Amino acid sequence: QQPVQSPQAVILREGEDAVINCSSSKALYSVHWYRQKHGEAPVFLMILLKGGEQKGHEKISASFNEKKQQSSLYLTASQLSYSGTYFCGTERKTSGSRLTFGEGTQLTVNP
Amino acid sequence: NAGVTQTPKFHILKIGQSMTLQCTQDMNHNYMYWYRQDPGMGLKLIYYSVGAGITDKGEVPNGYNVSRSTTEDFPLRLELAAPSQTSVYFCASSRDSYNQPQHFGDGTRLSIL
Secondary structure: OEEOOOOOOEEEEOOOOEEEEEEOOOOEEEEEEEEEEEOOOEEEEEEEEOOOOOEEOOOOOEEEEEEOEEEEEEEOOOOOHHHHEEEEEEEEEHHHOEEOOOOEEEEEEEE | OOOOOEEOOEEEEEEOOOOOEEEEEEOOOOOOEEEEEEEOOOOEEEEEEOOOOOOEOOOOOOOEEEEEOOEEEEEEOOOOHHHHHHHEEEEEEEEOOOOOOOOOOOOOOEEEE
């Protein structure tokens, strides 16, 4: 079951904040977040375990609400380099290391 | 470290032809994956492997085959290529078990005409 990401797209000015959400209808073991710039490969940002909140690099952090099977990615004081498409990948206990990816959220940061 | 290396980077294939996309990694990862990504969409798992000699189907395996004879290499074969297989193909690898980040290659952009 593919996770649902929202919003589909967001446009920011440099310095503004954004939140990207990822929700699943299935019980999750962990949630991964990746960023993909146009024409490039996805790059790993962070993993959220059950009950975990993790700070990533730059000013990007995330949380995971295991009761609601939802994860949120927080981008604070956005920089131009944050532009790209953000994907969540969900991992279930029964799926081994396989991830099911959402459709992505396209983030554009303008000067 | 090279990480995950995919070849070729671009290819144009005629309908009905076959080809093999190459993927190799130098991180000694047991787990390897093949994904396809259609324009503006997310990643769909085609096949994956948890070690040499072990492969299994993902979400969209039809029209593809894989083999894993060594830890380093995980080639993807397209038989009887169809226009619906036009996509960007990514290979990835990770350490064993859960909660491990996946490391992606640069992708192969494949067009079938």
